[in-house]
Amino acid sequence: MSDTDASARDVADRMERVAFNADGLVAAIVQQHDTLEVLMLGWMDAEALRRTLTSGRVTFWSRSRGEYWRKGDTSGNVQLVRGARLDCDGDAVLVSVEQVGPACHTGTRTCFDSDDLVPAVVDDERRGRS
């Protein structure tokens, strides 16, 4: 068996632990590996996750378009995989990346840069205790 076959089998083994939802999807949080900015949240089915773990490029499943897509195929703002971890109940993946350029299609660095929900109460109990 080649190293490539062994590696693909290892990836398949690790993917057995993922708890895909009723639509066959798992939430993928994308985080810049060095600054630790949370860049975006996307969705992966098993094939998108397999491609992510074996190609070096983050691959999503588009629920609205019904197709696979990779950040940067049209914009050039690619997401290069640095790591990937599964959460304790298997239904969320944290993907560590090198993001080239803006992660958001609106041109901002992250998809969370534009819309502050401004909590009315912040860190309340801690202030109450101090």
Added chain:
Amino acid sequence: MSDTDASARDVADRMERVAFNADGLVAAIVQQHDTLEVLMLGWMDAEALRRTLTSGRVTFWSRSRGEYWRKGDTSGNVQLVRGARLDCDGDAVLVSVEQVGPACHTGTRTCFDSDDLVPAVVDDERRGRS
């Protein structure tokens, strides 16, 4: 109108921008405000998000138990709200918190500490280019 009423109305206005899914839920990524660790992913319905934005404590909707829950009510490991931002298409919230103690019910700091998916190819294009 009291300040409290005005604040509650402002929160309701901001929540109009949230695109809850078919189950009435939005994904909530929880991030430690200073270290920027991603601690966990949870789910909020409109009421859980309203409580999160108005109480100072992160509140989720448990899909398995069908009830609201706040991290730390039994363990003491509370999540105190520092900020909250909505993503560009309105279907994910990034909540900045002060996490007291471990975020994960398994006792680890984050829910992503235990299960490395070990991508077979890492940062491939960048290496190829250098």
